[in-house]
Amino acid sequence: CSAGRTQDAPTITIHSGPPGVLVASYAHFCSSNRCNRASNTSVLLNSLPPPAAPAPGNLQCPVCVNIFGSCPENPENVMCPNGTTHCYSGYIKIQKGGIYSKLNIQGCVTQASSSLLNHAWKIGVFSVTENSEDETDFILQAGAAPMPLLPWVVGLGLSLALWCG
Numbered sequence: 001c002s003a004g005r006t007q008d009a010p011t012i013t014i015h016s017g018p019p020g021v022l023v024a025s026y027a028h029f030c031s032s033n034r035c036n037r038a039s040n041t042s043v044l045l046n047s048l049p050p051p052a053a054p055a056p057g058n059l060q061c062p063v064c065v066n067i068f069g070s071c072p073e074n075p076e077n078v079m080c081p082n083g084t085t086h087c088y089s090g091y092i093k094i095q096k097g098g099i100y101s102k103l104n105i106q107g108c109v110t111q112a113s114s115s116l117l118n119h120a121w122k123i124g125v126f127s128v129t130e131n132s133e134d135e136t137d138f139i140l141q142a143g144a145a146p147m148p149l150l151p152w153v154v155g156l157g158l159s160l161a162l163w164c165g
Contacts, residue, residue, distance in 0.1 A: 010027065012044065012048070013025050014048075026047070027123065055081065056079045056080070059108075060080060061108055062076065062087070086108070
């Protein structure tokens with residue numbers, strides 16, 4: 001239960017969107033104990049509009065989402081969706097209250113940026129760090145690639161989903 005919030009409704013935030021990598025979060029703050037009973041990512045995925053099939057573009061880039069380690073040296077390359085111009089390669093760290101996870105991500109984006117989260121530092125009660133300066137092995141590359149669907153749930157009320165739009 002989160003003492004600092006009185007909001008009894010879930011919050012869906014789209015941090016970056018299609019075409020390409022979509023990053024969205026779900027947070028539910030409520031006033032009673034154990035009200036967050038999300039056991040899978042359907043609470044987030046059912047709240048998002050269904051993506052239309054993207055028209056293919058002219059570029060190819062590596063695509064990878066890995067929650068347990070680094071992306072492989074030679075990940076699968078896929079055709080970029082139309083409207084993407086760059087390839088993202090980086091990571092997002094999520095932590096709070098003993099929970100720690102590092103998500104490695106490669107996929108297409110619509111503009112050159114090192115932030116899929118629009119420079120957000122908090123998602124719900126979780127602290128997030130993206131492409132930390134002390135780890136420079138992941139860099140932004142030119143190119144593009146769609147991201148396959150990856151739903152992921154952390155804790156009681158946060159879902160982070162990444163997919164191709």
